[in-house]
Amino acid sequence: MADWIEVGVLDDIPKLGSRVVEGPDGDIAIFRNSKDEVFALKDACPHKQGPLSQGIVHDKTVTCPLHNWKIELDTGVVKAPDEGCAGRYDIKLESNQIFIAL
Amino acid sequence: MKEKLVLIGNGMAGMRTIEELLDLDKEMYDITVFGAEPYGNYNRILLSPVLAGEKTIEEIMLNDEQWYMDNNVKLHKGKAIVNIDRKKQVVIADDGTEEKYDRLLLATGSNPFIIPVPGHDLPGVISFRDIYDVDQMLDASKKHQHAVVIGGGLLGLEAANGLMLQGMSVTVVHLGDVLMERQMDTVAGEMLKKSLEERGLNFLMGASTEAVLGEDHVKGVRFKNGMEISADLVVMAVGIRPNIELAEKIGLHCEKGVVVNDTMQTYDPKIYSVGECVQHRGQAYGLVAPLFEQAKVCANHLAKMGIGRYEGSVTSTKLKVTGIDLFSAGDFNGDETTEDIVMKDVNRGIYKKVVLKDNKIHGAVMYGDTVDGAWYFQLMRDETDVSDIREHLMFGQSHLGDSGHGGHNAAAAMTDDMEVCGCNGVTKGCITKAITSKGLFTLDDVRSHTKASNSCGSCTGLVEQIISSTLGGDYTATDHKPLCKCTEMTHEEVRIAFKEQHLTSALGAMEKLNWRTDDGCHVCRPALNYYAIVNWPAEAIDDPRSRFINERAHANIQKDGTYSVIPRMWGGVTNPKELRAIADIADKYEVPTVKVTGGQRIDLLGIKKQDLPLMWKDLNDAGMVSGHAYGKSLRTVKTCVGKEWCRFGTQDSTAMGIKLEQLTWGSWMPHKFKIAVSGCPRNCAEATIKDFGVVAVDSGWELHVGGNGGIKVRATDLLCKVSTEEEVIEYCQAFIQLYREDANYLDRTAPWIERVGLTFVKQQIVENDALRKELSDRFVESQTYFQTDPWAERATGGVESNEFAPLKKIG
Numbered sequence: 001m002a003d004w005i006e007v008g009v010l011d012d013i014p015k016l017g018s019r020v021v022e023g024p025d026g027d028i029a030i031f032r033n034s035k036d037e038v039f040a041l042k043d044a045c046p047h048k049q050g051p052l053s054q055g056i057v058h059d060k061t062v063t064c065p066l067h068n069w070k071i072e073l074d075t076g077v078v079k080a081p082d083e084g085c086a087g088r089y090d091i092k093l094e095s096n097q098i099f100i101a102l
Numbered sequence: 103m104k105e106k107l108v109l110i111g112n113g114m115a116g117m118r119t120i121e122e123l124l125d126l127d128k129e130m131y132d133i134t135v136f137g138a139e140p141y142g143n144y145n146r147i148l149l150s151p152v153l154a155g156e157k158t159i160e161e162i163m164l165n166d167e168q169w170y171m172d173n174n175v176k177l178h179k180g181k182a183i184v185n186i187d188r189k190k191q192v193v194i195a196d197d198g199t200e201e202k203y204d205r206l207l208l209a210t211g212s213n214p215f216i217i218p219v220p221g222h223d224l225p226g227v228i229s230f231r232d233i234y235d236v237d238q239m240l241d242a243s244k245k246h247q248h249a250v251v252i253g254g255g256l257l258g259l260e261a262a263n264g265l266m267l268q269g270m271s272v273t274v275v276h277l278g279d280v281l282m283e284r285q286m287d288t289v290a291g292e293m294l295k296k297s298l299e300e301r302g303l304n305f306l307m308g309a310s311t312e313a314v315l316g317e318d319h320v321k322g323v324r325f326k327n328g329m330e331i332s333a334d335l336v337v338m339a340v341g342i343r344p345n346i347e348l349a350e351k352i353g354l355h356c357e358k359g360v361v362v363n364d365t366m367q368t369y370d371p372k373i374y375s376v377g378e379c380v381q382h383r384g385q386a387y388g389l390v391a392p393l394f395e396q397a398k399v400c401a402n403h404l405a406k407m408g409i410g411r412y413e414g415s416v417t418s419t420k421l422k423v424t425g426i427d428l429f430s431a432g433d434f435n436g437d438e439t440t441e442d443i444v445m446k447d448v449n450r451g452i453y454k455k456v457v458l459k460d461n462k463i464h465g466a467v468m469y470g471d472t473v474d475g476a477w478y479f480q481l482m483r484d485e486t487d488v489s490d491i492r493e494h495l496m497f498g499q500s501h502l503g504d505s506g507h508g509g510h511n512a513a514a515a516m517t518d519d520m521e522v523c524g525c526n527g528v529t530k531g532c533i534t535k536a537i538t539s540k541g542l543f544t545l546d547d548v549r550s551h552t553k554a555s556n557s558c559g560s561c562t563g564l565v566e567q568i569i570s571s572t573l574g575g576d577y578t579a580t581d582h583k584p585l586c587k588c589t590e591m592t593h594e595e596v597r598i599a600f601k602e603q604h605l606t607s608a609l610g611a612m613e614k615l616n617w618r619t620d621d622g623c624h625v626c627r628p629a630l631n632y633y634a635i636v637n638w639p640a641e642a643i644d645d646p647r648s649r650f651i652n653e654r655a656h657a658n659i660q661k662d663g664t665y666s667v668i669p670r671m672w673g674g675v676t677n678p679k680e681l682r683a684i685a686d687i688a689d690k691y692e693v694p695t696v697k698v699t700g701g702q703r704i705d706l707l708g709i710k711k712q713d714l715p716l717m718w719k720d721l722n723d724a725g726m727v728s729g730h731a732y733g734k735s736l737r738t739v740k741t742c743v744g745k746e747w748c749r750f751g752t753q754d755s756t757a758m759g760i761k762l763e764q765l766t767w768g769s770w771m772p773h774k775f776k777i778a779v780s781g782c783p784r785n786c787a788e789a790t791i792k793d794f795g796v797v798a799v800d801s802g803w804e805l806h807v808g809g810n811g812g813i814k815v816r817a818t819d820l821l822c823k824v825s826t827e828e829e830v831i832e833y834c835q836a837f838i839q840l841y842r843e844d845a846n847y848l849d850r851t852a853p854w855i856e857r858v859g860l861t862f863v864k865q866q867i868v869e870n871d872a873l874r875k876e877l878s879d880r881f882v883e884s885q886t887y888f889q890t891d892p893w894a895e896r897a898t899g900g901v902e903s904n905e906f907a908p909l910k911k912i913g
Contacts, residue, residue, distance in 0.1 A: 005912055007909055007910045007912065008909045008910055012904065012909055013904075013909070014646075014647060014904065015647065016621060016647040016648075017646075017647050017904075019904065019908070019909035020908045020909060021908065021909050021910050021911070021912060022908050022910070022911040022912070023912055023913050024912070024913030025913075027908075030909060033621070034620055034621050035620075048661065049662075049663070050663065051659075051663040054651040054655070054659060054663070055624070055651070056623075056624040056627060056628075056647070056648070056650070056651075057621070057647065058619065058620075058621040058622055058623045058624065058627070059619060059620055059621055061623075063623070063624035065650070065651040065659055066659070066661065068624065070624075081550050081551045102912075102913065
């Protein structure tokens with residue numbers, strides 16, 4: 001069983017936005033999309049380590065601010081034709097509270 | 103039960119329609135495809151390179167059999183449809199296979215035209231149309247020596263070139279006096295002929311074929327003048343005819359081709375048709391670009407979205423013979439109502455002719471140097487008035503400004519290892535390989551796969567040229583460029599919609615304008631947000647999440663995720679107190695790099711995001727505000743010292759610069775906007791490469807517009823001369839507002855002015871006092887909403903406080 005760590009509430013993150021959680025192994029980007037789903041990725045694009053938390057969020061995708069690579073929020077997989085994967089973390093929303101598992 | 107869609111014709115047009123349809127809706131239909139050829143769908147336009155031995159069949163496959171399986175598309179290859187029962191909605195193949203349909207897509211393509219002379223059906227007489235023909239030719243080239251190609255058009259020359267490269271001695275027989283007379287004028291045709299002759303092709307011009315000779319195999323060709331030549335292989339390449347045999351058999355209305363309306367529907371509402379078999383508004387097309395445009399529209403209607411219309415295509419031509427660059431479009435011969443501009447340099451093998459009618463490009467033909475073909479073509483289709491650029495027209499777009507591709511940009515002459523895209527290090531070989539191995543057709547495809555021209559965009563013309571020389575005449579830049587993949591609408595259409603439909607937010611606009619995606623994407627959201635702000639400054643809902651990070655964080659993101667901070671320094675003038683404050687702040691936050699920018703400001707680099715508000719507060723306390731060095735906005739006003747100090751100065755350029763910066767800072771623009779003010783014509787502030795440049799002269803001020811010192815160096819155009827400071831201000835504000843309202847998002851002033859023409863700008867700003875005043879007033883009004891320091895709002899005003907602080911620290 002994963003250890004769930006509470007990191008904040010849904011309202012801490014703007015719709016179509018992101019916040020950073022400073023983790024033990026580097027920053028974790030927590031995203032919220034327009035349907036109020038939340039996602040957690042390692043805050044580094046597999047391309048050139050751009051901070052994904054600073055990108056534009058649309059549907060289940062974030063566009064990296066450095067070179068416009070598109071990363072799927074639920075899997076961390078880079079959209080074709082680019083290739084790669086940003087690490088993802090398990091995340092859950094329980095009565096407005098956000099938990100992640102490292 | 104899903105509806106059944108049947109495609110007859112497993113070729114490029116039909117399959118493109120299926121692919122477009124699957125993109126729109128994967129689940130709508132059970133799809134079945136019938137193809138007479140025993141292969142998957144291949145790139146027919148690359149058969150010439152296959153014949154020339156430059157590519158293999160595998161390399162030109164677009165959809166192999168695995169693709170059909172992966173996409174749940176049933177493929178009947180090698181089965182020709184011989185009949186259709188329109189009442190029962192069933193198609194019947196030559197082997198008896200039957201398939202029911204709810205909707206039918208007819209894409210039977212075209213047939214080569216065979217001249218019905220005696221002997222035309224002898225073994226050894228073939229056309230040049232499919233893989234079978236290529237195999238025949240390759241086979242013949244191994245056994246035989248003499249080939250005759252009848253037809254000196256595009257296809258004939260490509261076939262002749264291929265056969266010659268396979269070692270045959272080839273004679274091209276042409277009825278007319280000019281090769282490719284539908285694509286070339288006499289001069290270009292002669293240059294082409296000469297160049298092909300040097301490569302070893304023989305030509306018989308003005309030769310009318312009377313008979314193909316031989317008994318059980320072709321032996322020669324006889325002409326009407328009695329001359330005979332020997333031949334072991336005769337390739338008939340005199341043209342194609344829409345293949346309408348099946349359509350006529352089932353009573354579908356046909357003329358030259360299957361007649362369709364603007365939604366690609368035939369006279370039977372259940373049957374659609376695309377490709378070379380189609381006749382649309384009296385026109386049949388044999389190039390791939392129009393077919394793809396048809397495919398897009400047809401897919402849209404098959405998917406029952408019902409919003410696309412095909413309105414016909416304007417086409418251009420290129421020849422796929424390696425090492426030969428030629429291009430033509432439109433009416434390049436002209437008549438008594440047109441005028442020609444011609445540039446000819448026989449020694450360098452260069453010929454260009456542009457035909458103008460009413461100051462618009464009516465046609466163009468080019469030989470040797472075709473890099474500007476795409477540009478002329480664009481100007482032609484957009485019906486741009488070229489009177490403002492007429493004197494530069496023949497020297498090409500690169501002459502209007504280019505950072506270094508000028509001079510060596512004949513794509514055909516480039517070697518594979520030459521770098522095309524300097525930003526991303528993409529070579530020509532890398533691009534051509536991606537085009538053929540991945541089946542790419544458009545600039546967008548090439549951009550996303552190779553990254554060529556994906557950053558600064560200065561090599562776009564060269565990339566387009568490489569695409570067109572790889573794909574031949576079949577590539578054309580699309581006419582209608584949607585803003586992004588979320589919509590069919592262009593920037594222009596969206597801009598107008600914002601104004602006419604009173605759209606005040608990006609998210610609201612997506613709903614009103616039927617966006618395909620829920621939230622748009624990183625391309626459209628910033629554009630929509632900008633259009634809202636510029637059209638409705640008082641009411642717009644500015645969405646920070648629809649802005650690029652730099653405008654959201656009010657600082658410039660760097661490669662390591664840190665930011666740079668540039669305080670405003672009005673007109674580039676500072677003082678010891680400000681400098682001391684900056685020095686103290688740099689010490690306090692341990693700023694790793696302090697640099698003076700090109701715009702005369704001080705840049706503090708390497709700032710952590712959470713430090714930004716703290717640093718801004720310190721800068722605010724010292725009297726400084728945001729320099730907006732991060733935004734699509736007014737950046738800096740660069741000045742020289744002017745007459746206050748300089749012995750040559752004619753006006754107080756420094757004070758003028760400060761004044762302009764104080765009036766225009768904080769305004770959002772389609773792209774970044776730079777101003778400079780020089781105190782005399784020596785122009786030390788480099789005002790003539792700025793978006794708006796002011797050069798002081800003894801009698802007043804010269805106003806210059808549309809300069810750019812970046813990607814493409816472009817000197818400004820002189821807008822006008824004014825005498826008072828008040829005029830400078832009004833003209834400047836009016837110009838900015840015109841640019842803000844009229845340009846597309848991410849258009850700098852330089853390309854915008856090249857598109858709309860300086861004449862248009864002068865009409866609005868110089869010649870019409872009332873309009874200028876209105877524009878200037880609208881700018882001033884907008885500024886009342888946006889001239890607030892975003893740093894102060896965030897450092898102490900509590901705006902967007904979530905943006906800068908981490909959510910939590912764990913572990």
